[in-house]
Amino acid sequence: MKQFWTISTKFIFGVVGIMLISATPALFNGASFLNFRSYVEALRLIFAGFTTPSEWTLSYQIPFSLETIPVSFSKFLSGPYIYSMSIFLMALLLAVVSAFVLSFTVILSTGFFKRSMLELIKFLQSFPDFAYIFLIQIGVIAIFQQTGFLLLSFYSLGGEEIYLAPVVCLAVVPAVLFLKLFILLYEDEQRHPYVELARSKGLSRFEVLWKHCTSNVLKSAFYQSKSIVWLALSALLIIEYLFGVEGILYYLQNDFSPKGIAFILLTVFIPFFIFYTAVELWLGTYEIERNAVFSKFNLRLLDLNELRASLRSFFSKRKPAETRSALYKNPRILIPSFIVLGLLTASVLYALFTGDAIEQTNYVYDDDGSIESSSPHPPSTTSLFGTDPFGYSIAQQLMVGMKYTIVLSLLIASLRIVFGYLFGIVYTFFFTDKLRHFVNSIAEGMHFLPLTLVTYLLLRPVLISFGEWDLSLAERLIFQVLIMSLVVLPITTSAIGNEMNETLKKDYVISSVLMGGSMSWILSKHIQPELWPKLVLMWVQHIIQVLQMFVHLGILNIFVGGALAQSDYPRLVPEIYELSGMIAISREVFSTNQFWMILPPLAVFMILIYCFITIAEGLTKKQLPVVQAERENAQDLKKSSDAAPSFTRIRYAEANEK
Structure with a gap:
C-alpha cells in the first residue's frame, strides 16, 4: 500500500510539474516581462481544457496553404504521436541490441584491438547527434552520385512517412552511450569474486559473461538508461525537424498554447513513467525514498571552534605530494584543457585586435569586372572556410x-x-x-x-x-x-x-x-x-x-x-x-x-x-604517482615470484623410467 501511495504521488507531482512548465511561456506574452496574471490565466485554461472534452483539440497548419485546422487528441495520438514514438522505439531497440553485441566483442578482445575500440568509442561520443545526420547524408549522396541508387530517403514530403533514415540517424548516439555503459558494467562485474570462482571451474570467458554477468549488467543498465533515454528524446525533436516529420515537434510549434503544450508533454511523460515504474516493481527493487539519516538530529549550524580548526587546516602549507591536483600530472586533463584555453584565448585576442569585425562579400568579380559568383561563396584562397548565404566570412x-x-x-x-x-x-x-x-x-x-x-x-x-x-x-x-x-x-x-x-x-x-x-x-x-x-x-x-x-x-x-x-x-x-x-x-x-x-x-x-x-x-x-606505481609493481612481482612453485612436476611414467 505504501508503494502504491508513493508511486501515485510521484505521478501526480510529475503531472502538476508539467502543467506548471506548460504555462510558463504565458509569463512573457504580456506587456510586462513577468506577467503573473497571464500565467495564472494560462493555468486555468489548462485545467479547464482537460476537464472539457470538447476542447481536446490541437492546431494543425496545412503545408503550403498555411491554413490552420483543429485536430482531435485521438487523431493526434493515432497518427503523428504513434509515428514519432515508432521511430523513437525502433531506434532505441536498434541502439540497445547493437550496443549489447558490440560490448561482447570489445570485452572479449585484448591488446591493440581493444584499446583502439575504446578510443573509437570516445571519439564517436564527441560527435553531436546532428553530426551523424550530416555525415550519413553526405555518404548517401556520394553513393547516389556514383551508382544512381538512393539508400535512404531523407525528407518527408506531403505527409509521407519515412522510417529508415530517421531510425538509423537517431540510433547512433544512444548506441554509443549504451555501448560505453555496457563495457563499464561488464568490466566492473568481472571484478567480483564469483567470476573468479566460475573461471576456476573451467568456464570460458564467454560463458562467464553470458551466464553469470549478463543478468546483473542488464539490471544495472536498465536503472542507468533513464539519462540515455532523456538525451534520445531531445535528439528525436532534431530528427523530426531536419527530416520534415510531422510528429510531436511539428504539432507543438503549430499549437503553442498552454493546453497544447501540456497535452503533448504528458503524452511523452506518461508512457515512460508507467514503463519504468512497472519494470522496477517487477524486479522488486522499487525505491520508496532515500532519506537523510539525521532527519531527527538537531544539528548545530555552526561551531566557532570547528570553524577555526577548518580554516587552519585549509591554509596549512603541509600538503602531501599525493594530494596535489591531477591537473599538473595527468596529460588526459592537461592537454585538452590547453586546447580549450587556446581556442578561447584566440577568440578573445581576435576581439581585442579587430573588434570582432567580420568581412562581408556579396559578389566576387573576375578581372574584367564581371560577376563571377554571388554569396554563399565556397572555400578559396581569399576565404578560408567560405561564406554564409549573407556573404559573411565563416572563419x-x-x-x-x-x-x-x-x-x-x-x-x-x-x-x-x-x-x-x-x-x-x-x-x-x-x-x-x-x-x-x-x-x-x-x-x-x-x-x-x-x-x-x-x-x-x-x-x-x-x-x-x-x-x-x-x-x-x-x-x-x-x-x-x-x-x-x-x-x-x-x-x-x-x-x-x-x-x-x-x-x-x-x-x-x-x-x-x-x-x-x-x-x-x-x-x-x-x-x-x-x-x-x-x-x-x-x-x-x-x-x-x-x-x-x-x-x-x-x-x-x-x-x-x-x-x-x-x-x-x-x-x-x-x-x-x-x-x-x-x-x-x-x-x-x-x-x-x-x-x-x-x-x-x-x-x-x-x-x-x-x-x-x-x-x-x-x-x-x-x-x-611514478614512485607509488613502481612500488606497487615491485610488490606485484614479489607476490608472483613468491607464489611460483619451487619444484618441478615429474610425470609418473618418467619417474618409473628413471
Missing part, C-alpha cells in the same frame, strides 16, 4: 563565436552545480520527508521530458522578436543562462542531495554526530571530501550536455542573445555571432549540398566535446 564568425560558446557553457554548467549543491544542502538537512519526496518526484518526471523541448518552450517567447526588443541584450543573455541552468535544478538537487545522504549513512559520520559535530563540520570534513570528485565529474558532464543543447537550440532557431524575425525574409537574424547560430542553416545546407557552411562550426563543437570527454576520463582514472 571570422568562428573566431568571434568561440568565446561566447565556451564561456557560456562553462558558466551554465558551473551554475547548475552551484545551485544543485546549495539546494542539495537544504534538501539533505532541512527538508522533511514529504518535501524530499516532492523534489524526487519532479526530478523523476523531468527524466522523461526532452530537455531541449522544455528549454525551447521557456526561451522561445523571449529570444525571438518580431519587432523591437523589450529587453536589452545583457538581460536576454542573463535570462537564457538562468533558464538553461535552472531547468535541470530538480535533477541536480536530487542527485547531489542523495549523494550527501549516502555519505551520511557511513559509520564514521554517525560517530561524528554523536560526538557533537555541527552541520558545518560534517559538511566540510565528511561530505565535501567524498562529494568533490563527483561534483567535478558532474560539472564536466554538464558542459558536454550544454554544448549538445546549443546545437539543438541552434537548429530550432533559438540563438544565444536572441534573433529578429524579418517580414520579407524567412530566416531569423541572430543578434550576436555564436557557433550555434551557424548551425541554423542546416536545412538549407541539406537541400543545396553546400556543406562547407556546416563543417567548420560542427568541427569546433566536436573538438570541444572531445576535449571535455577526455578531461572527464582523466578525472575518473587518475594516474598514480
Whole structure:
C-alpha cells in the first residue's frame, strides 16, 4: 500500500510539474516581462481544457496553404504521436541490441584491438547527434552520385512517412552511450569474486559473461538508461525537424498554447513513467525514498571552534605530494584543457585586435569586372572556410563565436552545480520527508521530458522578436543562462542531495554526530571530501550536455542573445555571432549540398566535446604517482615470484623410467 501511495504521488507531482512548465511561456506574452496574471490565466485554461472534452483539440497548419485546422487528441495520438514514438522505439531497440553485441566483442578482445575500440568509442561520443545526420547524408549522396541508387530517403514530403533514415540517424548516439555503459558494467562485474570462482571451474570467458554477468549488467543498465533515454528524446525533436516529420515537434510549434503544450508533454511523460515504474516493481527493487539519516538530529549550524580548526587546516602549507591536483600530472586533463584555453584565448585576442569585425562579400568579380559568383561563396584562397548565404566570412564568425560558446557553457554548467549543491544542502538537512519526496518526484518526471523541448518552450517567447526588443541584450543573455541552468535544478538537487545522504549513512559520520559535530563540520570534513570528485565529474558532464543543447537550440532557431524575425525574409537574424547560430542553416545546407557552411562550426563543437570527454576520463582514472606505481609493481612481482612453485612436476611414467 505504501508503494502504491508513493508511486501515485510521484505521478501526480510529475503531472502538476508539467502543467506548471506548460504555462510558463504565458509569463512573457504580456506587456510586462513577468506577467503573473497571464500565467495564472494560462493555468486555468489548462485545467479547464482537460476537464472539457470538447476542447481536446490541437492546431494543425496545412503545408503550403498555411491554413490552420483543429485536430482531435485521438487523431493526434493515432497518427503523428504513434509515428514519432515508432521511430523513437525502433531506434532505441536498434541502439540497445547493437550496443549489447558490440560490448561482447570489445570485452572479449585484448591488446591493440581493444584499446583502439575504446578510443573509437570516445571519439564517436564527441560527435553531436546532428553530426551523424550530416555525415550519413553526405555518404548517401556520394553513393547516389556514383551508382544512381538512393539508400535512404531523407525528407518527408506531403505527409509521407519515412522510417529508415530517421531510425538509423537517431540510433547512433544512444548506441554509443549504451555501448560505453555496457563495457563499464561488464568490466566492473568481472571484478567480483564469483567470476573468479566460475573461471576456476573451467568456464570460458564467454560463458562467464553470458551466464553469470549478463543478468546483473542488464539490471544495472536498465536503472542507468533513464539519462540515455532523456538525451534520445531531445535528439528525436532534431530528427523530426531536419527530416520534415510531422510528429510531436511539428504539432507543438503549430499549437503553442498552454493546453497544447501540456497535452503533448504528458503524452511523452506518461508512457515512460508507467514503463519504468512497472519494470522496477517487477524486479522488486522499487525505491520508496532515500532519506537523510539525521532527519531527527538537531544539528548545530555552526561551531566557532570547528570553524577555526577548518580554516587552519585549509591554509596549512603541509600538503602531501599525493594530494596535489591531477591537473599538473595527468596529460588526459592537461592537454585538452590547453586546447580549450587556446581556442578561447584566440577568440578573445581576435576581439581585442579587430573588434570582432567580420568581412562581408556579396559578389566576387573576375578581372574584367564581371560577376563571377554571388554569396554563399565556397572555400578559396581569399576565404578560408567560405561564406554564409549573407556573404559573411565563416572563419571570422568562428573566431568571434568561440568565446561566447565556451564561456557560456562553462558558466551554465558551473551554475547548475552551484545551485544543485546549495539546494542539495537544504534538501539533505532541512527538508522533511514529504518535501524530499516532492523534489524526487519532479526530478523523476523531468527524466522523461526532452530537455531541449522544455528549454525551447521557456526561451522561445523571449529570444525571438518580431519587432523591437523589450529587453536589452545583457538581460536576454542573463535570462537564457538562468533558464538553461535552472531547468535541470530538480535533477541536480536530487542527485547531489542523495549523494550527501549516502555519505551520511557511513559509520564514521554517525560517530561524528554523536560526538557533537555541527552541520558545518560534517559538511566540510565528511561530505565535501567524498562529494568533490563527483561534483567535478558532474560539472564536466554538464558542459558536454550544454554544448549538445546549443546545437539543438541552434537548429530550432533559438540563438544565444536572441534573433529578429524579418517580414520579407524567412530566416531569423541572430543578434550576436555564436557557433550555434551557424548551425541554423542546416536545412538549407541539406537541400543545396553546400556543406562547407556546416563543417567548420560542427568541427569546433566536436573538438570541444572531445576535449571535455577526455578531461572527464582523466578525472575518473587518475594516474598514480611514478614512485607509488613502481612500488606497487615491485610488490606485484614479489607476490608472483613468491607464489611460483619451487619444484618441478615429474610425470609418473618418467619417474618409473628413471
